[in-house]
Amino acid sequence: MAASASSTMLLSSKTSRASLSWKNQLASTSAFGVPRVSLRHRSHRQCPRFIVLSMDAKPTVLVAEKLGEAGLKLLKEFANVDCSYNLSPEELCTKISLCDALVVRSGTKVTREIFESSGGRLKVVGRAGVGIDNVDLAAATEHGCLVVNAPTANTVAAAEHGIALLTAMARNVAQADASVKSGKWLRNKYVGVSLVGKTLAVMGFGKVGSEVARRAKGLGMHVIAHDPYAPADRARAIGVELVSFDEALASADFISLHMPLTPATKKVLNDETFAKMKKGVRIVNVARGGVIDEEALVRALDAGIVAQAALDVFTEEPPPKDSKLIQHENVTATPHLGASTTEAQEGVAIEVAEAVVGALKGELSATAVNAPMVPAEVLSELKPFVVLAEKLGRLAVQLVAGGSGVKSVKVTYGSARAPDDLDTRLLRAMITKGMIEPISSVFINLVNADFTAKQRGLQISEERILLDGSPESPVEFIQVQIANVESKFASAISDSGEIRVVGRVKDGIPHLTKVGSFEVDVSLEGSIILCSQVDQPGMIGKVGSVLGEENVNVSFMSVGRIAPRKQAVMAIGVDEQPSKESLKRIGEIPAIQEFVYLGL
């Protein structure tokens, strides 16, 4: 970075506070060339909260499917809870505009219409379970709605149900039971097959798949797994060999499905792939019905390629009563019971309630599925830098002259940390938030920051500068540059022609340390007035007395100058917003060449 300013003076003063509104402080056209919407005062701005940022009343949580008592209790401690089960899609759309959070299981489709109907109020969708294929994640993200799930509490239940189906299928338990209950005693008809020594292919070696594998090994099965993303050492540790998809199909006596339903896994078992299986293979599905082409499975069952199938999940739930698949004599079916144990339901209820409450409080969730997951310790370390990032974004965009369209922003992080030891997604999101929120009505959070930037044609590029020294602090400085724009404060244009602001965190407090090519030092706790002038005695006093006359508290003053008595920039931190009259008087001080008031 060029450092053409040679000295910095600091001064702080204390006058009493006056409270003024933030409304209408910015010009009527935004830096993105769109009409500006008035800037509402947002009390959250001083602290790094990421999701729901201004809620005066108790939030309302709609619980749309049965949730364990312990989770409900947690929710009720923090929010008004409306438990309304079996709502039609229309009823849900109507109710949702009154809700800040929605909690569902797999039975509710959380569609784009729901996000649109919420009118921006819905901030969190909590999925009390793992699979989030029933939530339109793209729509959630576009609407800035965080989606959290409960990824761990039902793992064992789902694995146990998989094993229950595997063993029940192999020994015809369900069919035999129905037969006995109908008065028959068919000992020869229900001869089963043994599991010991047979090959089980676990498709999807994640949490549930691994637990199934462990248990199947205990049953004496030879277990292989296919998962393009699973680490080989995890498989090795359980004594499972990772194989290709085709190899799994070709060698398995039993196949157990445990991958999520995604565009890539949709109908992954189909006519073509059934044809690659060993004749007489047996299939268990506790993942999602959609990973199997159900019509193709009926054909494969009829042809004897698949000897039996045990299914907990279906493309359509509940499946049609006359479904050929359900009615097939070689199919064992359960009504999506994988997660339905008392223990798992209490667990997921607590897991999702904690995530929803945390999100409503504005905290980042460790179980967020559409926002970067930042571990708590990293988050706490990054907190002051998050505030700095948002404020630099807010400052930089206010320096753009009205009418200039901001298209390209470059963010540079100076850090002594190794490149893979600094996660900048949160910082980038907060810069975006700082840049877009003051000039639009869009509410920006970590969830929709990248989407909103893209939608507005705002390109944010990032660069890391590796600094020498001990990496005690994650970031030494953050620099925000806006290229190809004019500035309403010409001194903010750096030698290389962009608007430039640089900031650092000092003693936990964000500071503005450079404007254009001028080094300043002003804490970013209130708002800022930037003045440029030829360095001369008395300037601080003149500006200070204008502000003092109307009781505006100056928190920090700093002058960065090329050299004594040469061009200088004075940065003044103020706790209150000066009146238009005072700002006019500052502008009229003869030595002041230009000035700008920047709300934070």
Ligand SMILES: NC(=O)C1=CN([C@@H]2O[C@H](COP(=O)(O)OP(=O)(O)OC[C@H]3O[C@@H](n4cnc5c(N)ncnc54)[C@H](O)[C@@H]3O)[C@@H](O)[C@H]2O)C=CC1
């Ligand atoms: N029936 C039920 O009640 C329940 C069903 N589930 C279903 O089980 C699924 C898995 O749950 P978890 O193990 O907790 O999730 P997980 O995320 O821990 O594991 C999923 C695994 O699938 C792998 N995978 C992704 N794409 C794949 C592909 N194309 N081929 C093979 N593997 C692929 C991933 O790498 C990951 O290791 C969930 O997505 C959900 O749909 C989960 C719990 C209960």
Ligand SMILES: O=C(O)C(=O)COP(=O)(O)O
């Ligand atoms: O957790 C999952 O993915 C499940 O499929 C469980 O679904 P459920 O919450 O029982 O409707």
